[in-house]
Amino acid sequence: HAKQQQAQAQQALLESRLQSLHQHFAKETRECRQQEEMATQQLAQQQAQDQATQQQQHHQQQTQQHRQQHAQLQQAQQQQSTALLNSLAADNLLLARQAEQQQTQQQQTQSQARWFMEYQRGQQQLHDQMEQVRQQQKQELMMQQKSQLSEPSQETASEALSEQGKGQGHHRPSKRHSDANRSFRERPSRSSIKKESHALAKGGKGARRDAKPHAERSGVKEAEAGGQQESDAIELEDMIESMFTKDVYNRHPTVRRERMPFSSSVIVTAHAAAITPAQLLSYGAAMRSHLFVRVSCVPRN
Structure with missing residues (x-):
C-alpha cells in the first residue's frame, strides 16, 4: 500500500512537471510565433522600403533622362531654327543683291536706250540741218550762176548805151568800177546773212548736247557711225567756215578760228558782239559730238 502511494505521488509529480513543461513549451511557442510574426x-x-527606394531611384533616373532628352531636343530645335534663319537671311541678301543688280542693269539699259534715242534724234536733226544747208548752198550757187550768166547781157546793154551816148557826151564806165560793182553784187547782204545765221541758230536749239562720255559708247555703234560722223564733221566744218567767212571774218577780224589737235573739232573764240552766246551754243548743240564751240565774249579793248 505504501509503494502504491509512493508511485501515485511520483506519478502526480511527473504529471505536474509535464504540465509545467507543456505550459513552458506553449509559452515559448507563443513567443517564437510572436517573434516570427515580428520578423515577418x-x-x-x-x-516595402527597399521597393519604394528602388521605385524612387527609378523615377529619378527616368526624370533625369527625360530632362536630358528635353534639353537635347531644345538644343536641336534651336540649332535648326538658327540654321533656318541664317539660310533665310542669306537668301534674302542674295535676292536683294539680285534685285539691285537687275535694277542697275535696267537703269543702265534705259539710260543706254535714252542715249541712243537722243543720239539718233540728234543725228536726224543734224542730217536735216545739213540737208537744209546744202539746199541753201545750192540755191545760192544757182543764184550766183544766174547772176554770172546775166552779166554778159548787162555788159552788152551797157556798151550799147555807152555807144549811143557818145554823141550826147556820156562817158563809158571804167573796168575798175564794173569789177567793183560785180564783187558788190556777188557778196551777200548783211540782212540775208543775219537771217541765215538766225535760222541756223533757231534750228539747232532743239538738240541737246550729248551728256554721255565717249568712253561709255559701244565699240560696235562707234564703228558703224564712224564713217558717217567723219563725213558729217567735214561738212559741218565747211558750213561753219562758210558761215563765219560770210558773217564775221570780213567785218570782224578779231574773231579767231583754231584747229584742235584731235580730229573733227573746231574752236571758235568770238571777241565781237556780232555773234551772241546763244547762237554759238545752239550751233554747238546742233553739231553734238563733232564740233565743240567755246564762247568767250570780252570787250574789244
Whole structure:
C-alpha cells in the first residue's frame, strides 16, 4: 500500500512537471510565433522600403533622362531654327543683291536706250540741218550762176548805151568800177546773212548736247557711225567756215578760228558782239559730238 502511494505521488509529480513543461513549451511557442510574426512584419516593411527606394531611384533616373532628352531636343530645335534663319537671311541678301543688280542693269539699259534715242534724234536733226544747208548752198550757187550768166547781157546793154551816148557826151564806165560793182553784187547782204545765221541758230536749239562720255559708247555703234560722223564733221566744218567767212571774218577780224589737235573739232573764240552766246551754243548743240564751240565774249579793248 505504501509503494502504491509512493508511485501515485511520483506519478502526480511527473504529471505536474509535464504540465509545467507543456505550459513552458506553449509559452515559448507563443513567443517564437510572436517573434516570427515580428520578423515577418519587419521583413515585409524592409522589403516595402527597399521597393519604394528602388521605385524612387527609378523615377529619378527616368526624370533625369527625360530632362536630358528635353534639353537635347531644345538644343536641336534651336540649332535648326538658327540654321533656318541664317539660310533665310542669306537668301534674302542674295535676292536683294539680285534685285539691285537687275535694277542697275535696267537703269543702265534705259539710260543706254535714252542715249541712243537722243543720239539718233540728234543725228536726224543734224542730217536735216545739213540737208537744209546744202539746199541753201545750192540755191545760192544757182543764184550766183544766174547772176554770172546775166552779166554778159548787162555788159552788152551797157556798151550799147555807152555807144549811143557818145554823141550826147556820156562817158563809158571804167573796168575798175564794173569789177567793183560785180564783187558788190556777188557778196551777200548783211540782212540775208543775219537771217541765215538766225535760222541756223533757231534750228539747232532743239538738240541737246550729248551728256554721255565717249568712253561709255559701244565699240560696235562707234564703228558703224564712224564713217558717217567723219563725213558729217567735214561738212559741218565747211558750213561753219562758210558761215563765219560770210558773217564775221570780213567785218570782224578779231574773231579767231583754231584747229584742235584731235580730229573733227573746231574752236571758235568770238571777241565781237556780232555773234551772241546763244547762237554759238545752239550751233554747238546742233553739231553734238563733232564740233565743240567755246564762247568767250570780252570787250574789244
